[in-house]
Amino acid sequence: MNERFSEAIAKLSQTFGKALSTNPTVRQQHAHTMSWIETEAPDAVLTVTNKQQISEAVKICNAHKMPVIAFGTGSSLEGQLNAPHGGLCIDMSQMTNIVRIDAEDLTATVEAGVTREQLNEALRHTGLFFPIDPGANASIGGMCATRASGTNAVKYGTMKDVVLCLEVVLPNGDIIKTGTRAKKSSAGYDLTRLMIGSEGTLGIITEITVKLFGQPDCVGSGLCHFNDIDGACQAVMLTIQYGLPVARLELLDGTQIKACNAYSKLNLQETPTLFVEFHGTANGVAEQAQIFAGIIEEFGGFGFTYSQDESERKKLWTARHNAYYAAKALKPDFESLSTDACVPISRLAECVGQTVADIKEQGMTAPVVGHVGDGNFHVLLLLDKNNPDDIQKTKDILSRLAKRAIAMDGTCTGEHGVGQGKRAYMALEHGDEAIAVMKAIKSAIDPNNIMNPDKIWFE
Amino acid sequence: MNERFSEAIAKLSQTFGKALSTNPTVRQQHAHTMSWIETEAPDAVLTVTNKQQISEAVKICNAHKMPVIAFGTGSSLEGQLNAPHGGLCIDMSQMTNIVRIDAEDLTATVEAGVTREQLNEALRHTGLFFPIDPGANASIGGMCATRASGTNAVKYGTMKDVVLCLEVVLPNGDIIKTGTRAKKSSAGYDLTRLMIGSEGTLGIITEITVKLFGQPDCVGSGLCHFNDIDGACQAVMLTIQYGLPVARLELLDGTQIKACNAYSKLNLQETPTLFVEFHGTANGVAEQAQIFAGIIEEFGGFGFTYSQDESERKKLWTARHNAYYAAKALKPDFESLSTDACVPISRLAECVGQTVADIKEQGMTAPVVGHVGDGNFHVLLLLDKNNPDDIQKTKDILSRLAKRAIAMDGTCTGEHGVGQGKRAYMALEHGDEAIAVMKAIKSAIDPNNIMNPDKIWFE
Numbered sequence: 001m002n003e004r005f006s007e008a009i010a011k012l013s014q015t016f017g018k019a020l021s022t023n024p025t026v027r028q029q030h031a032h033t034m035s036w037i038e039t040e041a042p043d044a045v046l047t048v049t050n051k052q053q054i055s056e057a058v059k060i061c062n063a064h065k066m067p068v069i070a071f072g073t074g075s076s077l078e079g080q081l082n083a084p085h086g087g088l089c090i091d092m093s094q095m096t097n098i099v100r101i102d103a104e105d106l107t108a109t110v111e112a113g114v115t116r117e118q119l120n121e122a123l124r125h126t127g128l129f130f131p132i133d134p135g136a137n138a139s140i141g142g143m144c145a146t147r148a149s150g151t152n153a154v155k156y157g158t159m160k161d162v163v164l165c166l167e168v169v170l171p172n173g174d175i176i177k178t179g180t181r182a183k184k185s186s187a188g189y190d191l192t193r194l195m196i197g198s199e200g201t202l203g204i205i206t207e208i209t210v211k212l213f214g215q216p217d218c219v220g221s222g223l224c225h226f227n228d229i230d231g232a233c234q235a236v237m238l239t240i241q242y243g244l245p246v247a248r249l250e251l252l253d254g255t256q257i258k259a260c261n262a263y264s265k266l267n268l269q270e271t272p273t274l275f276v277e278f279h280g281t282a283n284g285v286a287e288q289a290q291i292f293a294g295i296i297e298e299f300g301g302f303g304f305t306y307s308q309d310e311s312e313r314k315k316l317w318t319a320r321h322n323a324y325y326a327a328k329a330l331k332p333d334f335e336s337l338s339t340d341a342c343v344p345i346s347r348l349a350e351c352v353g354q355t356v357a358d359i360k361e362q363g364m365t366a367p368v369v370g371h372v373g374d375g376n377f378h379v380l381l382l383l384d385k386n387n388p389d390d391i392q393k394t395k396d397i398l399s400r401l402a403k404r405a406i407a408m409d410g411t412c413t414g415e416h417g418v419g420q421g422k423r424a425y426m427a428l429e430h431g432d433e434a435i436a437v438m439k440a441i442k443s444a445i446d447p448n449n450i451m452n453p454d455k456i457w458f459e
Numbered sequence: 460m461n462e463r464f465s466e467a468i469a470k471l472s473q474t475f476g477k478a479l480s481t482n483p484t485v486r487q488q489h490a491h492t493m494s495w496i497e498t499e500a501p502d503a504v505l506t507v508t509n510k511q512q513i514s515e516a517v518k519i520c521n522a523h524k525m526p527v528i529a530f531g532t533g534s535s536l537e538g539q540l541n542a543p544h545g546g547l548c549i550d551m552s553q554m555t556n557i558v559r560i561d562a563e564d565l566t567a568t569v570e571a572g573v574t575r576e577q578l579n580e581a582l583r584h585t586g587l588f589f590p591i592d593p594g595a596n597a598s599i600g601g602m603c604a605t606r607a608s609g610t611n612a613v614k615y616g617t618m619k620d621v622v623l624c625l626e627v628v629l630p631n632g633d634i635i636k637t638g639t640r641a642k643k644s645s646a647g648y649d650l651t652r653l654m655i656g657s658e659g660t661l662g663i664i665t666e667i668t669v670k671l672f673g674q675p676d677c678v679g680s681g682l683c684h685f686n687d688i689d690g691a692c693q694a695v696m697l698t699i700q701y702g703l704p705v706a707r708l709e710l711l712d713g714t715q716i717k718a719c720n721a722y723s724k725l726n727l728q729e730t731p732t733l734f735v736e737f738h739g740t741a742n743g744v745a746e747q748a749q750i751f752a753g754i755i756e757e758f759g760g761f762g763f764t765y766s767q768d769e770s771e772r773k774k775l776w777t778a779r780h781n782a783y784y785a786a787k788a789l790k791p792d793f794e795s796l797s798t799d800a801c802v803p804i805s806r807l808a809e810c811v812g813q814t815v816a817d818i819k820e821q822g823m824t825a826p827v828v829g830h831v832g833d834g835n836f837h838v839l840l841l842l843d844k845n846n847p848d849d850i851q852k853t854k855d856i857l858s859r860l861a862k863r864a865i866a867m868d869g870t871c872t873g874e875h876g877v878g879q880g881k882r883a884y885m886a887l888e889h890g891d892e893a894i895a896v897m898k899a900i901k902s903a904i905d906p907n908n909i910m911n912p913d914k915i916w917f918e
Contacts, residue, residue, distance in 0.1 A: 104700055104805040147645040158643050160652070161620065176893040182801040183833045184617050185870035186606040186656055187888055188877055188915050189897045193619065193652030197645050214702030241563055243673030284743050342641040346563040374642045411644035418647055429646055434635040437904060438648045444903035445896060456647050 004086055008064035009044050012057060012088065019053075021045045030071050030081065030089040036337050036385065036394075037079035037420050042069060042089040049094050051167065051175055051206040058204065058450075059173035061088055065448045068171075070204045072113060072139030076146055077338055078419030080199050084454045090204060092141055098122050099207060107164060107181055109209040112141025119210075128212040131156035134415065135324065141205045146417035147197030154240075154373030155247040155279065156213060158415070160196050167207035168195055171446040181209055194441070199417050200452035202445050216247075216279035220289050221313040222306030223276070224296050225269045229253060229356060232272040233349030235299040236372045240345050244291055248277035249373030250320055253356060256327060256367035260319035263326030268319060269303060274372075275320045282308070320369075327367045327380045334365075334382040339398055339421075341405035342376040342414030351408055352377055355401050362393045376414035403428065418456045426457050463545055467523035468503050471516060471547065478512075480504045489530050489540065489548040495796050495844065495853075496538035496879050501528060501548040508553050510626065510634055510665040517663065517909075518632035520547055524907045527630075529663045531572060531598030535605055536797055537878030539658050543913045549663065551600055557581050558666060566623060566640055568668040571600025578669075587671040590615035593874065594783065600664045605876035606656030613699075613832030614706040614738065615672060617874070619655050626666035627654055630905040640668055653900070658876055659911035661904050675738035678706075679748050680772040681765030682735070683755050684728045688712060688815060691731040692808030694758040695831045699804050703750055707736035708832030709779055712815060715786060715826035719778035722785030727778060728762060733831075734779045741767070779828075786826045786839045793824075793841040798857055798880075800864035801835040801873030810867055811836055814860050821852045835873035862887065877915045885916050 013020050021027075027041040043066075048054050061068045067087025074081060083089065095113035102108065103126045110119055117137045119130045132143060134150035142148075144166065149158035156162065165179030168191075178191035195202060226232040232251055239246060251274055252260065258270045274296070278288040285308060293304055307313050319326070328336045343351045352368060359366045359379070370377025381397065383390040402412035402425045412425040427435055435457055442449070453459060472479050480486075486500040502525075507513050520527045526546025533540060542548065554572035561567065562585045569578055576596045578589045591602060593609035601607075603625065608617035615621065624638030627650075637650035654661060685691040691710055698705060710733055711719065717729045733755070737747040744767060752763050766772050778785070787795050802810045811827060818825045818838070829836025840856065842849040861871035861884045871884040886894055894916055901908070912918060 102803065102805065104696065105803040106700065107803065147649075149643055149645075153643060157620075160649065161616075170892070170896065174892040174895075176890060176896060178893065180865070180868050180870050180888065181803045182835075182864075182869040182873065183804070184608055184612060184801055184835060184873050186608075186874050186876045187870045187872050187881070188656070188885060188894075189900060190606075190619065190649075190652045190656055191893060191896060193649045194900075197647070197649050214700075237563065241565065241673075280743075281746060283746060284739075287740060287742060342643055344561065344564040344566065344640040345642070346561065376641075376643060405641075406639070409639050410641040411639050411646045413646045414641065414643050415645050417645045422646065426647060429639070431635060433629070433633040434637065434650060435647075436633075437629065437635060437650060440903040441648060441653075441900055444899040 005043050005064060005066045008060055008066040011060050012044065012046060015056060015060065016046055016053070019047050030091060031083055032074045032081065035077055035079055035421060036335060037082065040082040040084045042083035043086045045089045045091055047091045047094055051169060054090060054169045054204055054206060055173045055175055057088065057090060058169055058171060061450050062171055062173065062448055065450060067453050068204070068450050069452050070141065070200045072142030073115060073137065075136035075138045076142065076419060077416045078421035080146065080417060080419035080455060082420060092139065101126065103128060105181060106212045107209055108212055109207060110140055111207055112205050113139050115139050116143065123212065127215050129215050130210055131213055132159055132162060140208050140210070144196050144205050144208055145198065145200050147415070149415045151248045151250060151371055153371060154249055155245060160193055162211045163192060163196060164209045164211060165192050166195050166205050168203040168205055170203045171448065171451050199419065199455050201442055201455055202451055218280060218282040218285045218308060219313065220278040220285040220306060220308045221276065221316055222289065222304055223316055224274055224301045224304040226272045226299065226301050229272045229353050230349045231299040231301065232274055233352055233372065235274065235296045235301055236348060237345050238295050238298070239292060240373055242291070242295065244288055246276055246373055247279040248275065250275040251370040251372040251377065252319065252323060253368040255365065256323055256369055257319065259326040259330045259367055260323060263329045264318050264322050266319055275317060323369050330365055331382040335385045337381045337383065337394060338378055339381070339401065340376060340378045340414045340416050341401055341410060341412055342374060343405050343408045343410030345375045347408040347410065348372060348375050351404055354404060355379060358397055358400055362397060364393055364397065374414070375410065420455060423456065423458050464502050464523060464525045467519055467525040470519050471503065471505060474515060474519065475505055475512070478506050489533070489550060490542055491533045491540065494536055494538055494880060495794060496541065499541040499543045501542035502545045504548045504550055506550040506553055510628060513549060513628045513663055513665060514632045514634055516547065516549060517628055517630060520909050521630055521632065521907055524909060526912050527663070527909050528911050529600070529659045531601030532574060532596065534595035534597045535601065535878060536875045537880035539605065539876060539878040539914060541879060551598065560585065562587060564640060565671045566668055567671055568666060569599055570666055571664050572598050574598050575602065582671065586674050588674050589669055590672055591618055591621055599667050599669070603655050603664050603667055604657070604659050608874045610707045610709060610830055612830060613708055614704060619652055621670045622651060622655060623668045623670060624651050625654050625664050627662040627664050629662045630907065630910050656876070658878065658914050660901055660914055661910055677739060677741040677744045677767060678772065679737040679744040679765060679767045680735065680775055681748065681763055682775055683733055683760045683763040685731045685758065685760050688731045688812050689808045690758040690760065691733055692811055692831065694733065694755045694760055695807060696804050697754050698751060699832055701750070701754065703747055705735055705832055706738040707734065709734040710829040710831040710836065711778065711782060712827040714824065715782055715828055716778065718785040718789045718826055719782060722788045723777050723781050725778055734776055782828050789824055790841040794844045796840045796842065796853060797837055798840070798860065799835060799837045799873050799875050800860055800869060800871055801833060802864050802867045802869030804834045806867040806869065807831060807834050810863060813863060814838060817856055817859055821856060823852055823856065833873070834869065879914060882915065882917050
């Protein structure tokens, strides 16, 4: 146990008994970073089952200036869960109550530990669904904290768009609600959106009210190939500019398709490939598919395969669904590091093109997969962590990608958040004066700096 | 001239010359409240043409702790422009540059004084449009400040949804950008959404980058009548629950239709009436209209008249377009006071029903017009300001409506903002602890409390 917080830990232990653990393995597990950033474990882990416990624990931590880090499922990618200054990890994974489903209002209220799959399972009988899908079966609290999005965002938006209001435990232990179930409001500061994406630095999200959507009458999915990245990106640009309401629009580059063929025993042409999905009425979906077919043709797209049948659709999208594991399997003994960036759609072809060229030039393996309908794409860098040359090349590629995206009036992180991994680019992206505003807000709400300190910016 | 700020005003006058006015008429005009709240004029009005001037003026005001209130077109409804503690009004109406239109990215960047009609005029040749329509031809800066929305919000969202980033002059004169042109980002605190709806209390918005949308291939509009409010609201609920992507869905109650018949020489049945609009492809729009016709039939809707022809559509919607002036014309010598509330859609029928009953019981005239697709509706109270009884009844109706909406897990203001008019309900809606967070943010960003003080909450 870290001596720093022995008094606080004694008090927590006295209050919470066995729910508090200082076991080194448990502590290590709760700082798992899903990245190359070194694990920095908290001093203790508290497993909670309700907000009152969180409030009480936070009050103790605040009195002792002990950092507090909320843990959902541990799927964040930029070191958000690390405890560089030690502290208490509050494990929310037992807070899995679905508080209410108001099907007639298209809303649901859930505790922060509910995962997106759990919510969708609970919604199945209602004909409604929760659309945000970041890949991992993340907790909805965690998805709020990092402002997650994913494949469906091009149609349904990101967490900032689908959350109506939050319940939050503040650093002083107060529990607030940030809004109501009204679909819109102009009643004061938007604390909901302030909390979303703040990565646990302002408070701990305990309950979330989200918008739901009707399961589409009809879903149509397909894929098509291009001879080069540029053609694929141009087709994406026109699709978005045309206003076609695609539900998903994903790019896999040649390297990624090659990986998918090997991993999923497919036989796809190993060139840049677009995966598309449409939601709507049967007529509407058919019409969208037809328009899309016309657009891709204009940019040299070929081999457009398309279906509205569920099992056919699943087969077509196999490559996309397994992309992450397929990519990792390219070099099974290597570490993988996922990064993302997002640029205005007109700069997408250029940004992806330069990034792919950079990877090639460095001789690295790094498939590109993108939620390109939003101008957002991911690079999965495969590296030998014991090879300093690999590490340096990876750092350089990451840095150039972040700066490239920012130079194109985009962002160095479209959906993974800042955590520890992207702090170096915040001043470049926002400017010192805007960062100063963020810091002022942080100090005002969390004067003792206990909430997930040393994240988003360097301290 | 007010003695309070004579030094600051002397300095401003020296710096800006004739752009600064202390003329009483000019000052009165700039506090015009569009409401029954007494006008409280600023001490001086500065007409600016660029952000550097604003920065410079704000620095002077900050040094002298002189309040600063930004003015767009003066169409806010809750006393947002009043200067209860005097100060400087910064008139932004000359900042009308359209900085850039990036049609390929579906974005535009405009100065804060650009009105929505000016932007749409500039976009005409691009095939794109800016959808937010709060009724008044408001400035886009002002629309950000109050988190405006209006008839199109049910499909396109509110200002919080369509703004990508802002440029803001902070109370210390710093100029920040709150984001980039990337469609999504998870790079730190969402300063964009924090500024939107903050009613000028945190800074002055000087430039706005908004999302644009493709002009729909086809627009279909119609109207239908109901025997009672409840049937109309039930039809709205099912339409939304069904997920029908209506572009507008508006309710006018019997009193409002009566007003419209008289004002626009129409012959509509004087019962609750829904106005609907669909955007999409010709097939898609026809399909939506058919589904809608089925829904309204279920709830006793009748007389559904519908067209995709532009001049026909305009004729059908005449009543809606002139609703405000028609309502005022019911009692031309009276004052009118517009209020709004927003509730979860399942509570809409009940909330509107109780409100209409309350108005009737009080013997007041107050047509109801609503963006009911969002659960949002307006009441236009007509009152004789010289009759204390009318004033008391109006206050009581307003207060009961605000509390009713909050009790239904809704908001006392869906789109007009808080200003001075709705401050009394903020603690009830948000709770003291959440208000304390808002105040802490305000103090952190604006320690001298110069930015539109005494708004949103009482000081």
